[in-house]
Amino acid sequence: MGADSAAISEARSPAAETSGTTHSYNVRICHWINLVSCAYLLWSGVHIFLDFPELYWGHTGYRGYPAAFRLADWGLSWEQAGALGDRRWGRNYHFTFAWVFLINGLVYVVWNLYSTHFRNQMLPARDEWTVARLLAELRDHLRWRSRRQAPGGHYGALQKTSYLVLIFVFVPLMILTGIAQSPGLTAAMPVLLDVFGGRQSARTLHTIGTVALMLFVVVHVLEVAAAGFFVKVRSMITGK
Amino acid sequence: MNMSTRISRRTWLSSLPALGGLLLTGCTRERFVPPVVRGGLIGAADVLTMSTNRLLLSGQQLAREYNRSDIADPFPTWNQTNPRSAEYQRHASEGFKNWRLPISGHVARPRELSLDEIRRLPARTQITAHICEQGWSAIGEWTGVPLQRVLEEAGGVTPAARYVVIDTFDGWYEGYDLFEVAHAQTILAYGLNGRDLPRGNGAPLRLRVERQCGYKNVKFLKSIRVVESMAGIGRGTGGINSDFGFHWFAGV
Numbered sequence: 001m002g003a004d005s006a007a008i009s010e011a012r013s014p015a016a017e018t019s020g021t022t023h024s025y026n027v028r029i030c031h032w033i034n035l036v037s038c039a040y041l042l043w044s045g046v047h048i049f050l051d052f053p054e055l056y057w058g059h060t061g062y063r064g065y066p067a068a069f070r071l072a073d074w075g076l077s078w079e080q081a082g083a084l085g086d087r088r089w090g091r092n093y094h095f096t097f098a099w100v101f102l103i104n105g106l107v108y109v110v111w112n113l114y115s116t117h118f119r120n121q122m123l124p125a126r127d128e129w130t131v132a133r134l135l136a137e138l139r140d141h142l143r144w145r146s147r148r149q150a151p152g153g154h155y156g157a158l159q160k161t162s163y164l165v166l167i168f169v170f171v172p173l174m175i176l177t178g179i180a181q182s183p184g185l186t187a188a189m190p191v192l193l194d195v196f197g198g199r200q201s202a203r204t205l206h207t208i209g210t211v212a213l214m215l216f217v218v219v220h221v222l223e224v225a226a227a228g229f230f231v232k233v234r235s236m237i238t239g240k
Numbered sequence: 241m242n243m244s245t246r247i248s249r250r251t252w253l254s255s256l257p258a259l260g261g262l263l264l265t266g267c268t269r270e271r272f273v274p275p276v277v278r279g280g281l282i283g284a285a286d287v288l289t290m291s292t293n294r295l296l297l298s299g300q301q302l303a304r305e306y307n308r309s310d311i312a313d314p315f316p317t318w319n320q321t322n323p324r325s326a327e328y329q330r331h332a333s334e335g336f337k338n339w340r341l342p343i344s345g346h347v348a349r350p351r352e353l354s355l356d357e358i359r360r361l362p363a364r365t366q367i368t369a370h371i372c373e374q375g376w377s378a379i380g381e382w383t384g385v386p387l388q389r390v391l392e393e394a395g396g397v398t399p400a401a402r403y404v405v406i407d408t409f410d411g412w413y414e415g416y417d418l419f420e421v422a423h424a425q426t427i428l429a430y431g432l433n434g435r436d437l438p439r440g441n442g443a444p445l446r447l448r449v450e451r452q453c454g455y456k457n458v459k460f461l462k463s464i465r466v467v468e469s470m471a472g473i474g475r476g477t478g479g480i481n482s483d484f485g486f487h488w489f490a491g492v
Contacts, residue, residue, distance in 0.1 A: 048374075048375065049375070051374050052372075052374040052376055054376075059306065059310060059377070059379065060310065060312060060369065060379050061376055061378075062312070062316045062376040062377065062378045064316065065312075065378075087373065088484070091373060091486065091487065092282055092485070092487070093282075095289055095487070095492055096282045098285075099284075099285045099288050099289070100281070100285075179492075181371075181375075182293075182491060182492040183451050184293040184296075184451045184452065184491025184492060185293065185296065185491070186304065187301050187450070188293070188296035188301055189296070190304050193304055199369065199377050203375060
């Protein structure tokens, strides 16, 4: 009896570990291309913002118009910010890596919708998606015990939920608030101006989204550190 | 390692955008690809951006037109607000009475138009957003004549024509492909918010290209040239902004 159950768990555990801890070629390549694109998008976006360091709400906003956010209120004057930001460099690289990010993201999503990655590893099971379970996981995360609810190297329900929201809600919103600032694309798709309440609102939401994304990355890296930084980074590079 | 037969990755990468451009030579290349495609990833992105924009705008859709209540008055001024050239100052002091707009190059009947002649042509008024590439935007009511209509006053463009080049009194020049020129909202504006175009906003005449960023909406018009190629004009990239490393196609 005891020997039997040991044999079963031995037979199961390698499979469970393989499916949970290894990453496919697609996931690994997309992950690192994504990291490079996001780094460029962030840095070039900061340059674009510094060149005009005010945010507004609605369809219009210009120097002298009531602002929702002014960097000058936080100690960096218009001239100081302008001296730091290079919008020519920023625009060139922002729109280049927006394409890299978009194409890489589409390859990742289409590939993993086709393969079983999303279905098997990222879609929470019905019994995982309960308030009690998510709260318990959240408590574990806050106590720095991220793996207790997810034996065998599988993603936790909270982790799955955050990845899905990031990929299918948050990133599309970042892309849409980005192109809602484009004079050409808003002429082609004027609905973009309406859903975000105007071009300047879209720019403000795009900036707020950037801050939120940076917070996600901070939590993501902390979680990786909690789970064993070098093991996890190695597994995202080598797949082992 | 025979260097003559081995194509380096850099060469291969930087030729990608040109390859994309080559595929489009069959149809109207200049509608989808900038006059000069930059090398590397940036050039590839330029081609993707312009092609995507132009495919999505193939119906020549209008940019959003707003209500009078959205208008910014006074309209913000930016960059050059009073060109120093003696010629411009003389015209301004004369109320632009002796200012003429020469239309030359690949048109059937090259000619000059006075401000009064331009004002007598069928006008279009549009309340649109001026979208600066820096991030600000302001809504104004622009009154002017479609650029296409102005070119028709010179007999229209000839079959060799590919770009319309606009020179300005502050030493700028910008090139526009004929698809942009043909758009209903591409106008030469002499009025802003119901009054004559103020000097700070580009008097006597400025271009409105509502589907591109502010820097393509050039002010203080001096002349119009219709050309077959942008080569040999400025640094040859198609406009002063792209000469300085900004996007030639400023639809984003």
